[in-house]
Structures are given as C-alpha cells and as structure tokens.
Amino acid sequence: MHTTTHNEQKLSDRFVAAINISWQVLAKVSESFGTSRFFLHLSGKTRRLFLVHFSQDYVRDQLSARQGECRQCGTCCNLLFTCPALTKDGGCSVYGICRPQACKVFPIDQRDIDEAASCGGQCGYYFKNRAIENSCSQKKA
Numbered sequence: 021m022h023t024t025t026h027n028e029q030k031l032s033d034r035f036v037a038a039i040n041i042s043w044q045v046l047a048k049v050s051e052s053f054g055t056s057r058f059f060l061h062l063s064g065k066t067r068r069l070f071l072v073h074f075s076q077d078y079v080r081d082q083l084s085a086r087q088g089e090c091r092q093c094g095t096c097c098n099l100l101f102t103c104p105a106l107t108k109d110g111g112c113s114v115y116g117i118c119r120p121q122a123c124k125v126f127p128i129d130q131r132d133i134d135e136a137a138s139c140g141g142q143c144g145y146y147f148k149n150r151a152i153e154n155s156c157s158q159k160k161a
C-alpha cells in the first residue's frame with residue numbers, strides 16, 4: 021500500500037517534470053520567434069490543462085503555497101486569444117456556472133505569473149518561494 025502510494029508520487033513527479041520540460045522547450049521555440057508570444061501562450065494553456073487534470077497533487081500543493089489575491093485584471097483571460105466568455109466590462113460570463121478548472125487555479129506557479137507579465141499584466145498572486153528568491157537577489161544587488 022505504502023509502496024503503491026510512493027510509486028504513484030514518483031510517477032506524478034515525473035509527469036510534472038515532463039510537462040515542465042515540454043513547456044521549457046516550447047518557451048524556447050517561442051523565444052526564437054522573437055516578439056511572437058504564440059507558442060509561449062499555447063504551451064502555457066496546454067501545460068495548465070494537463071496539470072489540472074493529471075497532476076492534481078502538484079496543483080493542490082502550489083495553491084497552498086500561493087499568496088495574494090486576484091486583482092480582476094483579466095490578463096489571464098487574454099492569453100493566446102481573448103476568451104469568448106469575457107464580458108465587455110471584464111467579467112466572466114460563465115463564473116459559477118461552468119468556468120474551466122484551468123481558470124479557477126490560475127496562476128498555478130511562477131511560470132503562469134511570468135506569462136501574464138509577458139503581456140504587461142501584473143497578477144495579484146505570488147508564491148512564497150519566489151518572494152524569498154526575490155528578496156535574496158535584492159540583498160545581493
């Protein structure tokens with residue numbers, strides 16, 4: 021029983037690692053296309069889709085480490101394309117009805133925050149470990 025859980029955890033960790041490597045490859049491809057953010061957002065959306073469905077432990081852990089709050093800026097509703105459910109006043113027309121899981125958990129990790137930043141947005145969430153990283157790099161500077 022214990023071994024099965026351990027193996028499942030290892031499998032889940034490998035899956036998350038594989039998704040993250042794929043994301044990095046696609047992000048590099050995106051970079052090579054200069055200012056085009058198409059691949060960056062395509063890979064970001066694909067990554068979130070896989071994570072929410074197949075790596076729920078990772079998503080749960082990330083959400084428990086996440087701090088801050090949604091500023092309702094709508095940046096995450098405009099990645100790759102403007103979501104058809106986005107209303108003219110910046111609301112979500114499917115909120116509380118059938119809002120996709122990937123929307124509910126955004127941002128899952130720092131990559132998502134960076135993706136929003138690449139569009140000029142500033143997500144209201146942040147991750148504890150990233151805050152520590154930032155304060156360390158500021159001290160070094």
Ligand code: SF4
Pocket residue numbers: 096097098103104105106107111112113114115119120123
């Ligand atoms: S479904 Fe709602 S929360 Fe998700 S991207 Fe569209 S407008 Fe935004």
Ligand code: SF4
Pocket residue numbers: 089090091092093094095096097126127136141142143144145
């Ligand atoms: S980018 Fe962050 S702050 Fe802006 S709407 Fe999405 S979750 Fe909220």
